[in-house]
Amino acid sequence: MKHWLCALLICLAAPLAAAECREQTYQDNRFVVCDVDLTSEDLRLFLKDDAGEVLGYFSSVNAQLKQSGEKLSFAMNAGMYHEDRAPVGLYLENGAQEQRIITSDGPGNFGLLPNGVFCIGENRADVIEARKFARRAPECTYASQSGPMLVIDGALHPRFLIDSTSRYIRNGVGTNKDGSIATFVISRNTVTFHEFGSFFRDVLNTPNALFFDGNISRLYAPQIGSSGIGWNKLGPIVGTVIPAE
Template sequence: MRVANRWLIPAALFWCAIASLQAGAAPAQPCAEIEEAGAAYTVCEFDARKSTIRLFLNDAAGVVYGGFSRLADNLAGKGETLVFAMNAGMYDAAFQPVGLFVEAGTTLHAANTAAGDGNFHMKPNGVFWIDGARAGVSETSRFLKSRAHPAYATQSGPMLVLGGRINPRIHDNRTSEKFRNGVGVSGGHIVRFAISSQPVTFHQFAHLFRERLKCPDALFLDGGSASSIYAPSVSRHDRFHPVGPLVGVVEKGR
């Protein structure tokens, strides 16, 4: 059971910070705790033109990081600071990605277009990618047809929002509620990560990205006990279970 003591930031203040970021003046903190339609979330925003966003899986010895502490310590040894991280897609029993995973230009796992059970195979699924100052969330088949070769990419599913519309397979009458985390992109460079602070349905989560976070494309990353975040700016450092792929924002010399 998760127990948290959270401060919920007023909506006007949160969006004032968002507006400041988009105007070129970064807000004091990248993350905020908000409420939307009666549910609580932690939301973190980064501009790919200004922030270094990477994906991580293994350390130099080939050992899966498995959590935020080992990743933060590894980066600190290189003179870098982990300012944010989140689990970044589904994985198997060995903590290896079940779909496409590209790290620093190297494909560690090929794209998975097979049919199957579970959220990953709830089509359409998608790919979150970062390539320098550009970022995006693309439906998997479209991403593969584009023959893009971004520096970083992770595949998960289902897509929450596609082209401004909620995934047609996500219905508002479903009742399954779980902790959920995901990512959306706006304008080709504004990346918004969100994690629910309580169990929510897929439709509630998709609604958050489309209506509140204004992301025309958004991707579900994972849920349940695997859904976790590292966000020191709001005193979050989840250590519930080991996880596989990670996404992190890194600063040098901090």
């Protein structure tokens, strides 16, 4: 209702800003970095359309937003999912819970504890370790659980190996201390977890950062010519929304 009303009134307050994306290089690895200012930008999560069908593509999200006079400014995949595109862990969209939080260890990257939750609240966003999140139950309008954590209170995940040979295109998100800025990153070349986490810690200085996925990672950022087109459907998608021109 909030987003529909805002679109109807054409958001007569100050116009919403668009995410800023840039290319960065660190230790011979190339990254795209997109900063979202939660004090001036409208950041949301998307999973299904009004009929309950998984959206799966950035173009599908844009088609849905078009109905209310809006469009994406930036987007990327935002967490792990099962074959049917259902979120693996906690998923909350516009206050409605799709999946509960998972705090037990398990197989794969998601189960490589500690994992975490990306929480979007009122004018802020935070990356919170999952078990801490379960204890605190912070207020989130949107939330997506994924894993592993990349940076935890300024330290790299303890199981990242500097000499790892596991390399993929990877994407994730980090937040600053006061939650006003969420920084989304996708690697341009294959990177290890250690390299990816080090970029968040040492270059972006995000005290907490979360891995979203690898190999299937996609970015929609028309301002730098990235369409994010792919054959396979995605699960959760995160993106900033602006009025359509």
